[in-house]
Amino acid sequence: MVHSGDTPNVLYVHSHDTGRHVQPYGHAVETPAIQRLADEGVLFRHAFCTVPACSGSRAALLTGRYAHETGMTGLAHRGWALDDYGQHLVHTLRAAGYWTGLVGEQHVSADPGILGYDAVLDLPDHHADTVAPAFEQLLAQRPADRPFFASVGFVETHRDFREPVDERDARCSLPPANLPDTPETRRDVAAFKASARRLDRGIGAVLDALERHGLADSTLVIFTTDHGVPFPGAKATLRDQGLGVLLILRGPGGFRGGVVQDALVTHLDLFPTICDVAGIDPPGWLQGRSLVPLAGGTDLELHDAVFGELTYHVAYEPQRSVRTRRWKYIRRFGDRERPVLANVDDGPSKDLLVEHGWADRPQPAEQLYDLVFDPLECHDLAGDPGHAPILRELRDRLERWMEETGDPLLDGPVPPPPGALVNDPDDVSPETPPRVAGATEQLV
Numbered sequence: 413m414v415h416s417g418d419t420p421n422v423l424y425v426h427s428h429d430t431g432r433h434v435q436p437y438g439h440a441v442e443t444p445a446i447q448r449l450a451d452e453g454v455l456f457r458h459a460f461c462t463v464p465a466c467s468g469s470r471a472a473l474l475t476g477r478y479a480h481e482t483g484m485t486g487l488a489h490r491g492w493a494l495d496d497y498g499q500h501l502v503h504t505l506r507a508a509g510y511w512t513g514l515v516g517e518q519h520v521s522a523d524p525g526i527l528g529y530d531a532v533l534d535l536p537d538h539h540a541d542t543v544a545p546a547f548e549q550l551l552a553q554r555p556a557d558r559p560f561f562a563s564v565g566f567v568e569t570h571r572d573f574r575e576p577v578d579e580r581d582a583r584c585s586l587p588p589a590n591l592p593d594t595p596e597t598r599r600d601v602a603a604f605k606a607s608a609r610r611l612d613r614g615i616g617a618v619l620d621a622l623e624r625h626g627l628a629d630s631t632l633v634i635f636t637t638d639h640g641v642p643f644p645g646a647k648a649t650l651r652d653q654g655l656g657v658l659l660i661l662r663g664p665g666g667f668r669g670g671v672v673q674d675a676l677v678t679h680l681d682l683f684p685t686i687c688d689v690a691g692i693d694p695p696g697w698l699q700g701r702s703l704v705p706l707a708g709g710t711d712l713e714l715h716d717a718v719f720g721e722l723t724y725h726v727a728y729e730p731q732r733s734v735r736t737r738r739w740k741y742i743r744r745f746g747d748r749e750r751p752v753l754a755n756v757d758d759g760p761s762k763d764l765l766v767e768h769g770w771a772d773r774p775q776p777a778e779q780l781y782d783l784v785f786d787p788l789e790c791h792d793l794a795g796d797p798g799h800a801p802i803l804r805e806l807r808d809r810l811e812r813w814m815e816e817t818g819d820p821l822l823d824g825p826v827p828p829p830p831g832a833l834v835n836d837p838d839d840v841s842p843e844t845p846p847r848v849a850g851a852t853e854q855l856v
Contacts, residue, residue: 419559420664421631422505422686425618426563427611428466428517428570429647429757430637432658434608440586441608445616446660449635453662454671454707460678460718460735464639464647464654465725466519467492469679473636474520475499476683476698479721480819480826486724488520491832491849497521499697501683502528502561508692511558513550516543517565519638529563538567540614548621559690564618568611571642571757573603581605587761589788590645590653596760604641632663632689634682642757644765650720650733650742651789665689666707673706676715676737699817719813723826725755726842727835730821734810740789741806742779745821749774754839766840780806 435443436450437457461469463479471484471494479485483495494500500520502512506528513531516538518524524532531553533546547564554560581602591597615635622628636659640646646653659677661667665688680700687694688702701714720733729752730745753771756762780794780803793799813819820826828834828849835846 419509419691420689421559421627422510422561422690423618423622423631423633424561424563424682425566425615425633425635426470426517427566427568427635427637429639429642430569430608430611430658431640431646431653432656433569433604433641434612434658436660437658441605443608443612443615445612445619446635446658449615449619449633449660449662451670452668453633453660454667454669454673454709456659456661456673456675456677456703456706458674458676459636459657459659460652460655460676460720461639461657462655462678462680462719463721464649465722466638468721468723469638470518470520473679473682474501476501476680476695476700478680478699478719478817478819480723480821481699481817484520485820485826486828486832486834487726488522490726490834490846491522491829492724493522493829494520497526497528499695500527501686502563504683504687504692504695505561505690506530508690509558510561510690511554512561512563513554514563515546515550515565516563517567518563519565538565540566540568540610540617544614544617544621547618548624551621551625551627561686566611566614568614569604569607569641571759573607577602577606588641588643588646588653590790591643591761592764594764596764600643600760604643628663630664632661632665632667632686634686635660636679636682642759643761644756644770647757648722648725648729648755650722650731652735652740652783652787655718655720655733655735661685661703661707665704668707671707671709673709675706675713676718676735677703677706678715678718681714717809719810721819723821724828724834725752726833726846727752727754727837727839728825728828729755729837730826732810732814732819732821734806734813735783736806738782738784739802739806740779740781740783741803741810743807743810744775744777746825748837751775752837754835754837754842754844756842758841758843771840778803778807
């Protein structure tokens with residue numbers, strides 16, 4: 413591909429565990445830099461990841477395929493890997509003439525060198541106050557005669573929240589609607605908000621660096637997060653609080669003007685969007701669709717349904733879901749009827765629920781929610797005879813999707829790769845020492 417001066421740069425900025433809990437989505441979390449990005453670009457109110465766990469979510473975004481199609485059904489730092497790293501976005505862009513660089517968090521390989529970037533900056537940590545200045549160093553390395561793709565990853569807002577909380581926040585913060593309002597949960601949310609403010613400062617520094625280098629107008633900025641917030645009922649669940657993500661695009665392709673878009677979209681749509689804006693033929697394996705037609709705020713719907721999956725977080729907990737504009741259907745596989753608490757990050761909010769008997773609360777095999785009347789997904793309609801037709805329809809649709817995408821769960825329990833680190837589903841904490849999976853792993 414021959415490049416002209418109009419070929420856009422692409423900046424992929426991503427956070428950890430932020431969901432949509434930032435200022436532009438109406439939350440009481442002061443994030444002025446992220447708000448500025450939304451005011452200048454296009455904000456997607458109904459964007460979803462495909463996996464509410466770190467590596468699977470990022471693998472899907474960066475390959476344009478569902479995680480179970482890529483082999484990333486668990487966590488990269490615990491022994492999972494992509495079946496084919498050649499399907500990573502960076503290879504498509506390099507073949508089209510892009511120079512590529514990685515700064516900070518990436519979470520799809522234990523060794524970032526295997527990913528294929530032209531430059532990978534070695535940093536002592538991936539906190540915003542380390543990563544943001546390093547991005548400017550990366551800009552200084554890029555060749556001036558080629559467009560660049562840069563991945564800038566922040567560890568914020570992942571637990572543990574390391575910044576001391578503001579005492580007013582600790583007294584007055586409002587917990588997520590699915591959690592009780594107690595001193596413990598308020599303080600927990602205040603700590604999250606402090607981490608979000610640190611993230612926002614990093615985002616602001618990155619945007620300012622683009623401005624200083626005269627690159628703001630020629631760069632498509634994509635800002636998102638991997639999945640929902642690290643609180644019970646969100647991360648590692650297939651509820652909207654687990655799969656719902658912030659997504660803001662600004663720059664070439666028409667992503668300007670402070671537009672708010674309500675279409676259902678997923679992370680799978682970002683790879684084809686980048687190809688569309690850059691004028692690159694998209695690879696044949698992509699599952700998503702370009703977001704460019706939505707940039708002007710049109711009423712077009714790209715998808716009438718989006719799908720979610722979880723196989724492993726730190727422990728095995730196989731689930732799949734389908735969500736339409738109105739309905740959410742979640743199916744759990746296997747015989748386990750109790751929560752897998754090890755898949756929930758430790759913290760004061762989790763401690764409170766465990767103290768009140770969370771470990772013994774039954775988990776149904778099937779769940780159905782009417783998102784119009786029950787947006788918090790509290791009233792399960794799967795056992796209601798009046799909703800049997802919609803239950804059958806969504807159950808069949810989910811099974812068809814699993815068949816079409818070659819979901820290994822259709823053949824029975826999915827074993828971890830040999831040597832992977834796996835917690836027992838009965839463990840209460842993800843910090844419990846895991847076991848090492850054997851070559852002939854069997855799951856029941």
